[in-house]
Each structure stands twice: as structure tokens, then as C-alpha cells.
Amino acid sequence: MSRGPLPGFRDFYPEQLAERAYITGVWRDIARRFAFVEYDGPPLETLELYTRKSGEEIVGQLYNFTDKGDREVALRPEMTPTLARMVAAKANALRKPVRWFSIPQLFRYERQQKGRLREHFQLNVDILGEPGVTADAELLAVAIEIMRAYGLGPKDVRARVSDRRLLNALLTSAGVKADQLGPVYAAIDKLGREPLEVTREKWLKATGDEDVAIRLEQTILQKDFGKLRATPEMGADVHTAMEEFGKYLELLDALGVREWVDFDLSIVRGLAYYTGTVFELFDASGEFRAICGGGRYDDLLDAIGGVSMPALGFGMGDVVIGELLRARGLMRRNEIGPDYWIASDSEKLLSKVMQVASRVRAAGKSAEYSLRLQTLSRQMKTASSAGAREVIIVAADEAVAVKNLADGSEKRLTLNELIASL
RNA sequence: GUGGCUGUAGCUCAAUUGGUUAGAGCACCGGUCUGUGGCACCGGGGGUUGCGGGUUCAAUUCCCGUCAGCCACCCCA
Numbered sequence: 001m002s003r004g005p006l007p008g009f010r011d012f013y014p015e016q017l018a019e020r021a022y023i024t025g026v027w028r029d030i031a032r033r034f035a036f037v038e039y040d041g042p043p044l045e046t047l048e049l050y051t052r053k054s055g056e057e058i059v060g061q062l063y064n065f066t067d068k069g070d071r072e073v074a075l076r077p078e079m080t081p082t083l084a085r086m087v088a089a090k091a092n093a094l095r096k097p098v099r100w101f102s103i104p105q106l107f108r109y110e111r112q113q114k115g116r117l118r119e120h121f122q123l124n125v126d127i128l129g130e131p132g133v134t135a136d137a138e139l140l141a142v143a144i145e146i147m148r149a150y151g152l153g154p155k156d157v158r159a160r161v162s163d164r165r166l167l168n169a170l171l172t173s174a175g176v177k178a179d180q181l182g183p184v185y186a187a188i189d190k191l192g193r194e195p196l197e198v199t200r201e202k203w204l205k206a207t208g209d210e211d212v213a214i215r216l217e218q219t220i221l222q223k224d225f226g227k228l229r230a231t232p233e234m235g236a237d238v239h240t241a242m243e244e245f246g247k248y249l250e251l252l253d254a255l256g257v258r259e260w261v262d263f264d265l266s267i268v269r270g271l272a273y274y275t276g277t278v279f280e281l282f283d284a285s286g287e288f289r290a291i292c293g294g295g296r297y298d299d300l301l302d303a304i305g306g307v308s309m310p311a312l313g314f315g316m317g318d319v320v321i322g323e324l325l326r327a328r329g330l331m332r333r334n335e336i337g338p339d340y341w342i343a344s345d346s347e348k349l350l351s352k353v354m355q356v357a358s359r360v361r362a363a364g365k366s367a368e369y370s371l372r373l374q375t376l377s378r379q380m381k382t383a384s385s386a387g388a389r390e391v392i393i394v395a396a397d398e399a400v401a402v403k404n405l406a407d408g409s410e411k412r413l414t415l416n417e418l419i420a421s422l
Numbered sequence: 423g424u425g426g427c428u429g430u431a432g433c434u435c436a437a438u439u440g441g442u443u444a445g446a447g448c449a450c451c452g453g454u455c456u457g458u459g460g461c462a463c464c465g466g467g468g469g470u471u472g473c474g475g476g477u478u479c480a481a482u483u484c485c486c487g488u489c490a491g492c493c494a495c496c497c498c499a
Contacts, residue, residue: 007490060423061497078499106499111423113493122499270498293499315499345457380459393458405459 008118088305096129126313337387
């Protein structure tokens with residue numbers, strides 16, 4: 001009998017759950033500040049919901065099985081199909097734009113490694129029903145403000161942004177044919193993970209034209225949007241896409257997050273999925289996987305729910321965030337211990353201790369006390385190690401002492417005064 | 423799924439060229455300091471050295487398998 005969880009799954013002892021609660025608490029807090037509303041869906045869906053979006057290949061990465069009613073089902077590997085299904089079902093009834101977020105537990109049957117388990121919690125923030133670039137700016141700002149809330153700054157985390165429409169226009173302008181886009185994209189995606197020489201060869205092989213490959217490289221590696229924009233003779237499609245993207249950057253500035261953002265055309269992400277802006281958040285040192293990824297997926301609702309509606313969103317998992325916060329000494333825990341520990345120095349006072357605990361609890365505060373008789377010294381020790389904020393020491397009369405365990409200060413008052421002050 | 427590295431108390435690590443009852447710190451439990459926690463001191467529980475085989479008089483140490491973890495590939499949340 002194994003004592004540990006299944007590979008890739010985690011046990012959350014109270015300390016770990018307190019850390020998870022901290023991480024997800026920040027998500028919820030910031031998402032609400034941006035006026036997103038929380039929703040949830042079932043952890044189990046039909047297998048078809050995922051194959052319709054990603055094809056049969058995805059089945060190899062799913063926890064799927066046949067249920068007792070002969071239905072092909074899978075534990076959800078991502079939230080977006082569920083969201084698309086839910087929104088499509090009530091598309092006409094929902095006030096647009098829809099601004100929803102969720103914190104689902106997701107599952108993937110893959111070999112685990114650092115930053116990547118078979119199960120994780122992921123914040124999903126989505127905007128549906130708004131085609132304009134203001135929504136794109138608003139969305140990225142949520143992700144960045146979450147980083148800020150953790151105590152991270154623009155020197156710790158960078159947002160790399162690109163736009164599928166801009167990249168497509170640029171590639172076409174550079175001479176890449178439509179049927180060459182697939183392999184060209186695949187090579188772009190590998191940039192940074194393999195030597196530049198290898199990528200060059202792939203581009204050359206994909207396009208069959210050395211001049212095209214060279215223009216391609218000059219374009220993709222240009223990290224200065226202003227310079228790229230100033231390049232002459234790129235065609236009307238490029239011009240239009242440039243205008244939109246420039247607006248996007250301006251709006252990010254208005255939202256106060258521009259200094260976190262880097263223009264980077266090598267950000268590709270799911271090819272069949274994203275249709276417009278795409279972005280990823282990385283720690284600046286590059287030692288972790290992507291913290292967050294998202295973008296615009298205007299065609300997905302139609303593909304899944306048969307309802308045409310523009311949409312965009314991002315996902316942010318708890319695993320990489322946790323590793324990053326721990327590495328930077330920024331991990332916090334939500335408080336575990338009780339507000340009050342009730343203590344006494346006499347066994348005769350046990351029932352009084354319990355009465356006080358009862359009144360404290362009735363006042364809405366948490367209270368604990370030693371279930372076994374202990375010396376006052378021992379009770380103090382226990383209170384301290386339990387993480388109690390204050391100890392209430394009761395006596396035979398109405399006087400109580402309230403000691404703050406953090407700073408050692410102590411005040412004396414009557415029981416009624418204490419309860420009234422809660 | 424493929425390949426490489428690793429595996430000793432809850433955690434971090436020890437254990438002389440394989441040598442006999444596998445140790446320490448932290449953590450946990452208890453005690454002393456006898457109305458006030460963190461400190462100090464004392465004591466206690468806890469390991470079939472991941473598991474299963476093999477070689478040997480003798481295996482934590484060498485070999486094989488297996489499981490688990492880490493890393494890379496694949497793929498992306």
C-alpha cells in the first residue's frame with residue numbers, strides 16, 4: 001500500500017493548502033478588482049468536447065474512460081471548452097461583454113516534470129463578445145496586476161506579446177506562401193530552445209527561398225515595434241495590423257502596465273487556436289516555464305458551440321507561480337491558527353474556559369483551548385505553536401487577561417468588556 | 423511514450439577500499455524552568471537504507487529488475 005499520492009498528484013497538508021489559498025486568493029482578489037465574475041463547470045466532460053477543439057491527438061494526453069452508461073468522458077484538461085459550451089448555451093441571454101473567471105482543477109495524463117504535474121489549479125480569465133483591442137489590453141492587465149500583487153515587479157516578470165494577424169501579414173509580406181505557414185510557425189515556436197542555425201535551416205527548407213528566409217529572420221527577431229513599424233513598403237494588411245497593435249500597446253500604457261511588456265513575434269502558442277493577440281508571462285531570469293499564456297480566439301465558440309462570438313482569455317497555473325514565489329522568498333500563507341486561545345491555570349476553570357470559547361465563537365471569532373489539562377506554561381506553548389493570535393487567560397472572577405503573542409503585549413479587562421470588543 | 427541522472431528517519435544530510443546494535447541537526451511528543459509562549463537544558467517515539475531479486479562469510483555500499491523523483495525529447499495548461 002503506497003503512502004503517497006499518484007504520480008503527478010499532490011497532497012495538500014494544511015501548510016500547503018494555506019499557500020495554495022494564498023495563491024488563489026490573490027487571483028480571486030485581482031480578478032474581482034477588474035470586475036470579472038466567478039463561474040465553474042463540471043470536472044468531467046464528454047470526450048468529444050475536447051476532440052472537437054483539438055482533434056483526436058489530444059486523447060493521449062487526457063484522463064479519459066468509458067463511464068457506466070457507455071459514455072466516453074474525460075477529466076477536464078482545460079477550462080475553455082467548458083466555458084465555450086456554457087456561454088454558447090445562453091449566448092443571447094448574457095450581457096455582453098461577458099467577463100468571467102474560474103479557478104478549476106485541471107488534469108492531464110502526461111509524464112510529470114518540474115512545473116508540470118498531472119493535476120493543477122489554473123486561473124482562467126476570459127472576455128467574450130468584444131472584438132476591440134481594448135478588451136485585449138484589459139485582459140493582459142489582469143495577468144500583470146496579479147504579478148504585482150504577489151510582490152513581483154517588471155524586473156522579475158516580463159510579458160511577451162505578439163499578434164497572429166500581424167505576424168501572418170508580415171510573413172505574407174515577406175514572401176511566405178499560405179501552405180508554408182505551418183512549418184514556418186513551428187520553427188518560430190522553437191526559437192530560443194534550439195540554435196538559431198537550426199531554425200534558419202528550417203525556414204529555408206520551408207520556404208525554399210533564401211531571400212524570403214532572410215527577410216523572415218529580420219522580421220521575427222525585431223524586438224523594437226517602433227522600428228518594425230517604420231519599415232517601408234509592407235502592404236496594406238501589415239499597415240492595418242500595425243495600427244491595431246500600436247493601439248494595443250498605447251492602451252496597456254494607459255492601464256499602467258506598459259513597462260512590463262515586450263514586443264516579441266516569436267510567441268506562437270496553439271496554432272489552430274489563437275487568432276489575434278497572444279501573450280505569455282515569463283520570469284525574467286528564464287529558469288521557470290511560462291507563468292501564464294493567453295490571447296484572442298475568435299473562432300472557438302463557433303467551432304464548439306456553433307455560436308459566433310469573439311473571445312479572448314488566459315490561463316495561469318498554480319505550480320509555476322508557486323515555484324517562482326518560493327524561489328524569490330515571496331511565498332505567503334493564509335493564516336491557519338485560531339484568533340484566540342483560551343487558557344487558565346486551574347482545572348476547576350475548564351468549564352469556564354469552554355464557556356468563554358463558546359462566547360468568542362458566537363461573536364464570530366475562532367477559539368481553541370487545550371482539551372487536556374495542562375499547566376499555563378504548556379498552554380502558552382501550545383497556543384503559540386498552533387499559531388493563535390491572542391491568548392485569553394481566564395480567572396475565577398470576571399477578570400481576564402488578553403495577551404498578544406506577536407508582540408507580547410497584555411491587557412486586562414472584564415469578560416463582558418472583552419466579548420463586547422470582538 | 424523514449425533516453426539520461428538520482429533514491430538513507432517527516433525534512434536536510436552522515437556512515438572509513440562492502441565489516442557486524444545505521445548516526446546528527448531540525449521537526450514531533452514529553453519533562454525541568456513550579457501564573458505566562460518563542461530561549462536553554464534533559465528525555466522519548468520514529469528507519470526491514472524506495473521495493474524485489476542476485477553476488478558475497480558479510481551489502482546503505484557491487485549487479486539486475488521494478489517503482490518513484492529530477493532533467494531532456496514530445497506537447498502544450
